[in-house]
Amino acid sequence: MRDVAIVSTAQMTNVRREQRRNEVEMLMPVVQEAVKRSGIPKGDIGFTCSGSCDYLAGQPFAFVSALDAIGAWPPISESHVEMDGAWALYEAWVKIQTGQADSALVYSFGKSSMGDVPDVLNLQLDPYYLSPLGIDSISLAALQARAFLEKTQYTERDLAKVAVRSRKSAKDNPNAQLAGDFDLEKLLAEPYLVSPLRVHDCAPISDGAVAVVLAADDTARNACERPAWITGIDHRIEPHQPGVRDLSESPSTALAGAKAGVASGGIEVAELYAPFTHQELILRDALGLDASTSINPSGGALAANAIMVAGLTRIAEVANRIQWGSIGRGLAHATSGPCLQQNLVCVLEAK
Amino acid sequence: MASGDGGLLSASHIVEYPYRRSTGPVMGRFFAALRDRRFEGVKTARGRVLVPPTEYDPQTGEAADEMVPVGPGGVVTTWAWVSHPRAKHPLNHPFAWALIQLDGADTAMLHAVDTGVESAMQTGMRVTPRWRAQTVGSINDVACFEPEGTS
Numbered sequence: 001m002r003d004v005a006i007v008s009t010a011q012m013t014n015v016r017r018e019q020r021r022n023e024v025e026m027l028m029p030v031v032q033e034a035v036k037r038s039g040i041p042k043g044d045i046g047f048t049c050s051g052s053c054d055y056l057a058g059q060p061f062a063f064v065s066a067l068d069a070i071g072a073w074p075p076i077s078e079s080h081v082e083m084d085g086a087w088a089l090y091e092a093w094v095k096i097q098t099g100q101a102d103s104a105l106v107y108s109f110g111k112s113s114m115g116d117v118p119d120v121l122n123l124q125l126d127p128y129y130l131s132p133l134g135i136d137s138i139s140l141a142a143l144q145a146r147a148f149l150e151k152t153q154y155t156e157r158d159l160a161k162v163a164v165r166s167r168k169s170a171k172d173n174p175n176a177q178l179a180g181d182f183d184l185e186k187l188l189a190e191p192y193l194v195s196p197l198r199v200h201d202c203a204p205i206s207d208g209a210v211a212v213v214l215a216a217d218d219t220a221r222n223a224c225e226r227p228a229w230i231t232g233i234d235h236r237i238e239p240h241q242p243g244v245r246d247l248s249e250s251p252s253t254a255l256a257g258a259k260a261g262v263a264s265g266g267i268e269v270a271e272l273y274a275p276f277t278h279q280e281l282i283l284r285d286a287l288g289l290d291a292s293t294s295i296n297p298s299g300g301a302l303a304a305n306a307i308m309v310a311g312l313t314r315i316a317e318v319a320n321r322i323q324w325g326s327i328g329r330g331l332a333h334a335t336s337g338p339c340l341q342q343n344l345v346c347v348l349e350a351k
Numbered sequence: 352m353a354s355g356d357g358g359l360l361s362a363s364h365i366v367e368y369p370y371r372r373s374t375g376p377v378m379g380r381f382f383a384a385l386r387d388r389r390f391e392g393v394k395t396a397r398g399r400v401l402v403p404p405t406e407y408d409p410q411t412g413e414a415a416d417e418m419v420p421v422g423p424g425g426v427v428t429t430w431a432w433v434s435h436p437r438a439k440h441p442l443n444h445p446f447a448w449a450l451i452q453l454d455g456a457d458t459a460m461l462h463a464v465d466t467g468v469e470s471a472m473q474t475g476m477r478v479t480p481r482w483r484a485q486t487v488g489s490i491n492d493v494a495c496f497e498p499e500g501t502s
Contacts, residue, residue, distance in 0.1 A: 241403065
């Protein structure tokens with residue numbers, strides 16, 4: 001296996017609604033900043049891969065226009081996943097492992113404000129049994145939350161604590177959208193949005209973009225003083241039908257974590273893509289994380305949740321902390337599909 | 352085109368994917384049974400009955416094609432209460448989403464449950480389908496489920 005590291009990252013500051021700029025205009029400064037920080041001349045980057053959701057723009061092949069932010073002349077080697085950018089990073093990592101490239105630019109963008117996100121996410125469901133019922137993403141998460149609360153010792157208070165801690169942590173994250181000090185008792189006095197979930201249990205709707213540059217071996221060592229080496233990366237999927245699974249746990253996260261080597265060392269920071277409070281608790285248990293790990297110091301998805309961006313952002317947040325020298329080993333997680341159906345775990349280390 | 356606030360032009364944009372799909376031998380049987388106001392599941396090689404049925408056992412990948420009758424009653428395994436239904440939801444008054452394990456099935460199917468009030472919902476409660484007057488072979492042939500003994 002080749003040693004592959006993240007050598008630079010850049011993010012757009014997440015906002016509820018980006019009024020002036022289109023996706024290309026949102027992406028361009030983010031991509032330019034990531035490439036500049038990597039020190040790798042843009043023409044030398046061997047592969048480009050992106051993640052986004054065409055349903056947000058409501059246009060087939062909407063992702064192609066985003067290439068205007070990259071510049072595709074002279075021709076570049078390029079690919080796209082209709083998934084979170086974390087899976088674009090996985091594809092780029094595989095591409096580098098094959099020896100076809102020594103470096104890669106990975107980016108994702110989500111202008112979630114263009115549609116009604118809970119309804120748009122209905123369109124990722126199967127078109128026979130689930131989507132025609134008109135169920136939205138918050139309702140699906142609420143079904144999971146009740147299964148979780150009824151099968152475990154956790155309470156609605158535990159969920160609210162996740163929200164309070166996340167938004168407090170987000171005060172230190174200049175790219176966060178929803179940050180501040182919230183009173184636990186006041187949150188618990190709020191009405192349900194879809195019971196047992198309240199508004200504070202749900203991620204905000206965000207417009208955002210993120211870019212990451214990967215490099216292998218000496219390309220990475222030359223690019224950056226303290227590369228964030230990817231020492232393990234794996235993703236696993238569960239059946240699509242929510243009624244086939246035990247929604248109170250996440251065996252695919254546990255398996256991906258084991259394959260990525262989470263347990264072979266201490267985890268100082270874990271950035272978990274949990275757009276709903278109960279999902280953070282499910283993920284923590286699936287990954288075997290205890291009080292020695294700092295969870296979502298960025299505020300996580302509860303502080304900003306641009307669709308298809310928030311997973312790759314988790315990886316960027318851990319990579320940043322390794323590059324800054326504040327941690328030596330951390331893990332990032334990304335999810336896709338309803339009720340944590342598919343999960344990716346990436347272990348990053350300084351060497 | 353209409354002129355909105357500030358003189359900006361706006362136009363409605365409807366995204367449509369007007370494809371017809373073949374449901375295949377297993378889902379096709381399930382939907383045909385719904386049209387006759389019955390439920391069918393598929394039995395896997397391991398003897399588990401999947402509802403809604405798939406052509407394969409999600410745990411082993413083995414093919415499954417033996418259809419067996421299930422329901423019509425079942426048990427709620429988890430639920431979520433919607434106090435403000437969205438436009439695309441199946442009921443326009445407060446209702447519950449629920450995963451419902453039909454009698455004879457080993458897995459649960461998603462549908463709506465109409466109890467009127469949240470306090471009438473409980474995990475483990477028994478429910479029964481309320482069929483539409485006209486059935487066409489769709490998951491929406493079931494208008495919703497309701498507590499057993501309601502009608």
